[in-house]
Amino acid sequence: MATLNAISDKTSIAQDVEALHLAFKGLGTDVNTVIRILGHRNSDQRQLIIRAYKDLFQGDLIKRLESELSGEFEKAMYRWMLEPADRDAVLAHVAINQGRKHYHVLVEIVSVLSPEEVLNVRCAYHDRYKRSLEEDVAAHTTGDLRQFDILKLGFDFEHLLVGLVSAFRYGGNEINAKLAKTDAEILHESMKEKNGNHEEAIRILTTRSKAQLLATSTATEMIIAYPLPSDFHKALHTAIRCISDYHKYYEKVLLNAITRIGIEREDAITRVVVSRAEKNMKDIMELYYKRNSVHLEDEIAKEFHGDYKKFILTLLGKEI
Amino acid sequence: MATLNAISDKTSIAQDVEALHLAFKGLGTDVNTVIRILGHRNSDQRQLIIRAYKDLFQGDLIKRLESELSGEFEKAMYRWMLEPADRDAVLAHVAINQGRKHYHVLVEIVSVLSPEEVLNVRCAYHDRYKRSLEEDVAAHTTGDLRQFDILKLGFDFEHLLVGLVSAFRYGGNEINAKLAKTDAEILHESMKEKNGNHEEAIRILTTRSKAQLLATSTATEMIIAYPLPSDFHKALHTAIRCISDYHKYYEKVLLNAITRIGIEREDAITRVVVSRAEKNMKDIMELYYKRNSVHLEDEIAKEFHGDYKKFILTLLGKEI
Numbered sequence A, B: 001m002a003t004l005n006a007i008s009d010k011t012s013i014a015q016d017v018e019a020l021h022l023a024f025k026g027l028g029t030d031v032n033t034v035i036r037i038l039g040h041r042n043s044d045q046r047q048l049i050i051r052a053y054k055d056l057f058q059g060d061l062i063k064r065l066e067s068e069l070s071g072e073f074e075k076a077m078y079r080w081m082l083e084p085a086d087r088d089a090v091l092a093h094v095a096i097n098q099g100r101k102h103y104h105v106l107v108e109i110v111s112v113l114s115p116e117e118v119l120n121v122r123c124a125y126h127d128r129y130k131r132s133l134e135e136d137v138a139a140h141t142t143g144d145l146r147q148f149d150i151l152k153l154g155f156d157f158e159h160l161l162v163g164l165v166s167a168f169r170y171g172g173n174e175i176n177a178k179l180a181k182t183d184a185e186i187l188h189e190s191m192k193e194k195n196g197n198h199e200e201a202i203r204i205l206t207t208r209s210k211a212q213l214l215a216t217s218t219a220t221e222m223i224i225a226y227p228l229p230s231d232f233h234k235a236l237h238t239a240i241r242c243i244s245d246y247h248k249y250y251e252k253v254l255l256n257a258i259t260r261i262g263i264e265r266e267d268a269i270t271r272v273v274v275s276r277a278e279k280n281m282k283d284i285m286e287l288y289y290k291r292n293s294v295h296l297e298d299e300i301a302k303e304f305h306g307d308y309k310k311f312i313l314t315l316l317g318k319e320i
Helices: A013-024 A031-038 A043-057 A061-068 A071-081 A084-098 A100-112 A115-129 A133-148 A151-166 A177-192 A199-207 A210-219 A231-244 A246-259 A265-276 A281-292 A296-303 A306-315 B013-024 B031-038 B043-057 B061-068 B071-081 B084-098 B100-112 B115-129 B133-148 B151-166 B177-192 B199-207 B210-219 B231-244 B246-259 B265-276 B281-292 B296-303 B306-315
Strands: none
Touching: A013 A031, A013 A043, A013 A061, A031 A043, A031 A071, A031 A306, A043 A061, A043 A071, A061 A071, A071 A084, A071 A265, A071 A306, A084 A100, A084 A115, A084 A133, A084 A265, A100 A115, A100 A151, A100 A231, A100 A246, A115 A133, A133 A151, A133 B199, A151 A199, A151 A231, A151 B151, A151 B199, A177 A199, A177 A210, A177 A231, A199 A210, A199 A231, A199 B133, A199 B151, A210 A231, A231 A246, A246 A265, A246 A281, A246 A296, A265 A281, A265 A306, A281 A296, A296 A306, B013 B031, B013 B043, B013 B061, B031 B043, B031 B071, B031 B306, B043 B061, B043 B071, B061 B071, B071 B084, B071 B265, B071 B306, B084 B100, B084 B115, B084 B133, B084 B265, B100 B115, B100 B151, B100 B231, B100 B246, B115 B133, B133 B151, B151 B199, B151 B231, B177 B199, B177 B210, B177 B231, B199 B210, B199 B231, B210 B231, B231 B246, B246 B265, B246 B281, B246 B296, B265 B281, B265 B306, B281 B296, B296 B306
16 A cells, blocks of 8 residues: 555645745745655656646756755755656666666566556666666676676676566466476576576576566575675675565565665665655555564664654654 | 458458358368358458357368368468467467477567567467467577587577567667667677587677667678578578568578478468468568569469468469
8 A cells, every 4th residue: 555645636736836926935945845745646646746847847856956955955855846657767867877786676677567567667778878778787797798897707797687678478377386496496506606507597687577486486495595695696686685575575675674784775766765655655664563573764863863764753653 | 561351341240150150061161162251351350250250160270271171271361360469479388389490480570570579489389378478489499409419509509599489679760870889790690600609699699779770681681592501590591580580581482482492381381371471471572572583472483282272372463
């Protein structure tokens, strides 16, 4: 279930736009009004607001928000205002350009989403960057490869990433139990082996249907703690986790962001909350409570502050 | 331009279905009626006929045609009656299962079609075979690989094919001339080198937009006669030719089928004519005449016979 408390569709978009315009006026911004409005509108409503703002004030609302707001709050609002596929295209692009340690975001996006949703992200990527997503992924991983000069695992890393991005998985529920067993063994071997032959593991993970992969990952315990000696192994691990149970995966991303102090913790919180507030954030929050015996919203209230905290809690359905 | 002479949309589908039903009745089939009707209906009309036949006679028209007709004529009619994306899914599936020397059909399909059309083929493949196209391509090329034990080129072959099948190319017209030049050099090297590093060539050919690849293949003369020492090189060559100028490619396929006697020549003729009769078969025929100084229809009339010949010539817009 979603956590977003969106108001009814009968709301007046024109009134919203007028109120936002007023909130931007004069010195300083009436941030509370901005959060009160945009933190309670669903994706369709936000797109209508963007269009109405353009019609009424000949301005780009997203750009205006960027100039009115700042820091992590601005970043979160920017992501929130984009349509889901466009947002994921931006997140993927940022991850690709930030280098190897951000590639898990890319793996996460294409492994969590449905085949059709991944396709929409690829279309949005075309529109925005005038290249294909797989083109940028391949170009960047190849670049890294030369730099790091760990040839075989470098190739494997590139093939896995490009394969995950390019996959258009069959969406049916048919399962081949025998195949699941042999696939599981191959994936298991690949996770254990530093210098193994990973071609088969890549083939399995980038071409099988999700239902089949789910049967595969239950056929053996894939998500046990492996040492993950390379970026390839990390990507393989992330993909398996996202495909097997992305609620659990997101719960872990949030837990890490809450408990580990670092400059990029807001990035993770924002990504999960903004992506999931209109989908199944409530389920992720319940899982978080079940596993950690603390409420996610309490942790966020404790760890963060200011407008950013206000906005994230609003998206989590917790008024303050 | 198309060669199919489809009758106007005001035609009575019910009359068509009745006439086909009559043509099937009794001993033998009234083949001329079957050709007269189905050889003059466009894709939408044929689908309506299939549906109306089912409603009226509770039967599967395609299966009925298979039992009424035989040989290469039956095969051509079967392909003709399928919707374009479904037909290409079938052609791809047959090619994959017939082994390495038929892979050019797969490369041809995914290289000639637009990104959206390839996607439709992948969807049709899901519906029909309950697996993804890339899954079957990867599984079969891997199988061959073990058998032939030419490891590196085997991997390259698999990566190229899976990459071509999975590509969702950017469809815009922007061109980077500098990139085209360096890409052309890499592709050139790869075509020349038997044991080279083909990773970069694969990356270029499977991720760039068609406009960019077109600029690339004009930047250097890619289609000159290379020795093509391996299946990898053959696939690379076919993909470049199909992307650069598929009219010319098809003209060559037809010429080979006409001039080289072999059991599979009808396969090639059928594939090109059935796929292109509603699209741009006229342009391909004109090119054929320009390059060979003989009319394709005259060659087909000379080389083939019977109902097969009648049907193909009908699709080429040549009544007999």
